[in-house]
Amino acid sequence: MSSLLFWNCRGVRKKEAALYLKEVVRDQDIFFVGPMETNMTGIDRKDVDGLTGKDWQYFHFPVVGLSGGILVLWNKKVVTFVVKETSSQIIVGGLFIPNLGLWKVVTVYGRRCCKERESLWSQLGSCMENYIPSIICGDFNCVLNKEEKRGGKRFLFSKGPRDMKCFMMNFDFNYVGNIGPRFTWCNNKEGASQIWERLDRCILNSATLQKLPVAVTRHLARVASDHIPIAFKIDEKVCPKSKTIKFEDTSRSYPAAKSIVYHSWKKNDFGDEVMILQRKISRTLKALFFWSRNKCKDLNMLKEELKKEILAL
Incomplete structure (x- = not known):
């Protein structure tokens, strides 16, 4: 079973993050990766080869200010990806998967300020088409209900979660279940100061659910970042196994x-x-x-x- 992976890695050049990403890509049979908060102004072929290998193509939206940056990588031997629209908060593209057709895939890195996230919902809304299976995944920096938060300030259904709920309802996007930890982010503190939140998620439109009626996301182990990686499983295995034997x-x-x-x-x-x-x-x-x-x-x-x-x- 092949997967798409999305992860706020908090610095893609960190040795620990790069090693963990490489392991997850291999173990989870990943053919598309969307790392967020790369903290890089630029990336080259050598960086990509170290992360995923020579068979991978990439597109990078550079960091704006002190943090941010979104990177998408795809295995060119397995799928084709064409970038359609970009900003500091999203990379939108068309992903062609053999036997499954064309999909719209959006990698999201939402701003912390709900006011700044208004442009995210506006941009997403302008590029959505109901008849195309669409996957929006990443770090939304938004908690939707009190069950998605433990510790810290009390949850309030304020402008941030209202805007996201409104987008999902207007454009027919749904949240699907997950396997693994309920929370996707931790502030890495202990005791009463510790906070857990669900900031990262995948949402799918009805066209996707029709193609994948048992769609599920897998929350992986939180390593090398305060966010967990999210793997979205595709029912059909599209990644051919290599017959090449390499010296380890x-x-x-x-x-x-x-x-x-x-x-x-x-x-x-x-x-x-x-x-x-x-x-x-x-x-x-x-x-x-x-x-x-x-x-x-x-x-x-x-x-x-x-x-x-x-x-x-």
């Missing part, structure tokens, strides 16, 4: 890997030099792959247990 850097940390390389490489081969080299490389990589899969099984199990502990905390 972690293999070098095991003495046994050197022995595997030595014994695989010293076997005699016949033919021209190019064919001999190709067979040696292929045989060595396959041997390392199967050894690594068995050796790292315990490490993967440990990683999954640690993720469960993080979610429980």
